Amino acid sequence: MRAFLIDETDDLRCEVVDGAPPSRSSSEVLVAVTWSGVNFKDAMAAEAHSRVRRTPRLIGGVDAAGVVVASDDPSLAPGTPVAVHGGGLGVSRDGGFAEQVVAPREWISVLPDGVSPHDAMVVGTAGLAAMASVLALEDRGPLDGEVLVTGASGGVGSLAVTLLAARGHRPVASTGSPDARDWLIARGATRVIGREEISDRPERVLGTPRWAGAVDCVGGATLAGVLRSLAYGAAVAASGLVAGPELSTTVYPFITRGVALVGVDVVEAPTAVRERLWHELALTLPSVDITPLIERTIALEELPAALDAVRKGIVRGRILVDPAAH
Numbered sequence: 001m002r003a004f005l006i007d008e009t010d011d012l013r014c015e016v017v018d019g020a021p022p023s024r025s026s027s028e029v030l031v032a033v034t035w036s037g038v039n040f041k042d043a044m045a046a047e048a049h050s051r052v053r054r055t056p057r058l059i060g061g062v063d064a065a066g067v068v069v070a071s072d073d074p075s076l077a078p079g080t081p082v083a084v085h086g087g088g089l090g091v092s093r094d095g096g097f098a099e100q101v102v103a104p105r106e107w108i109s110v111l112p113d114g115v116s117p118h119d120a121m122v123v124g125t126a127g128l129a130a131m132a133s134v135l136a137l138e139d140r141g142p143l144d145g146e147v148l149v150t151g152a153s154g155g156v157g158s159l160a161v162t163l164l165a166a167r168g169h170r171p172v173a174s175t176g177s178p179d180a181r182d183w184l185i186a187r188g189a190t191r192v193i194g195r196e197e198i199s200d201r202p203e204r205v206l207g208t209p210r211w212a213g214a215v216d217c218v219g220g221a222t223l224a225g226v227l228r229s230l231a232y233g234a235a236v237a238a239s240g241l242v243a244g245p246e247l248s249t250t251v252y253p254f255i256t257r258g259v260a261l262v263g264v265d266v267v268e269a270p271t272a273v274r275e276r277l278w279h280e281l282a283l284t285l286p287s288v289d290i291t292p293l294i295e296r297t298i299a300l301e302e303l304p305a306a307l308d309a310v311r312k313g314i315v316r317g318r319i320l321v322d323p324a325a326h
């Protein structure tokens, strides 16, 4: 079986290997991978002294999609289309950058009608985080005004812009990639702003209240800027840390504007949450052309360059991995 191995037993090596197919226990599911996708976390897992990888040697890939090959669960008959993601996939045990993957039942989502394994990897873990962010905002009440999306040209950001627009909201895309402007407008952004325009009045504790909601996958100073510029009662759904894990803010946005900071996680999310996300995606995706969200499709051999591009923040949308391609 061909797979992308990350090996830091000594010096870090990342390379395609041809090894034995994986074996499974009775509580696990064997999946033939037809598609995988490249996520920011994959780039972190393939770094030397990685903060997220919990073992020196494993097959990378935090998500994958394909069909069930073998399972003891009657709801997962051979041929069932599934997505595999979350838990320790690609960080503490072998992941989806391979022709086959074995995972515990809890990490498997049966794909709803209308969502193919290819669609599922265009969405990927990034898209699930985007969907979870949108639902976190919608669950609080009507989004009456502009909804900010940070890191808009990346995986989570571009899916969030797409999903917000498809669900009738008014996404404003914040990006550090001026070249992505027209592409983001085509994805449904009502307007595109620079990273520095998220927040104003730096000399005061609070900026102008602007955003009826926000989807943030950037963290750090960006998230702090979002918090001080939310409209009264608005929320920001925070899922990521590409600009850093620290958050330096004040309590003023919370105690004078009643804003909320809502954490988003899809990695450890229970089955019921995952099912709701896929259900909502199945309802929303038919009205969207997701093909332009694919930046490119690559073979396993091209992963080092793709992971480097993700690390540099120069990927527009999603990179898909075809493990059968040479």
Ligand SMILES: NC(=O)c1ccc[n+]([C@@H]2O[C@H](COP(=O)([O-])OP(=O)(O)OC[C@H]3O[C@@H](n4cnc5c(N)ncnc54)[C@H](OP(=O)(O)O)[C@@H]3O)[C@@H](O)[C@H]2O)c1
Residues within 6 Å of the ligand: 038, 039, 040, 041, 125, 126, 129, 150, 151, 152, 153, 154, 155, 156, 157, 174, 175, 176, 177, 180, 195, 217, 218, 222, 238, 239, 240, 241, 242, 243, 264, 265, 266, 267, 310, 311, 312, 313, 314, 315, 317
């Ligand atoms: N909580 C969860 O369950 C969950 C699930 C999936 C992903 N995540 C997290 O979400 C984050 C984004 O993941 P992704 O796969 O969407 O990554 P990605 O495709 O690399 O996108 C990140 C985007 O952030 C912007 N950016 C990059 N570096 C930046 C910096 N230093 N300052 C400000 N903006 C910067 C860039 O967009 P622009 O050029 O357009 O600004 C970039 O495209 C990661 O931290 C990931 O771990 C969390």
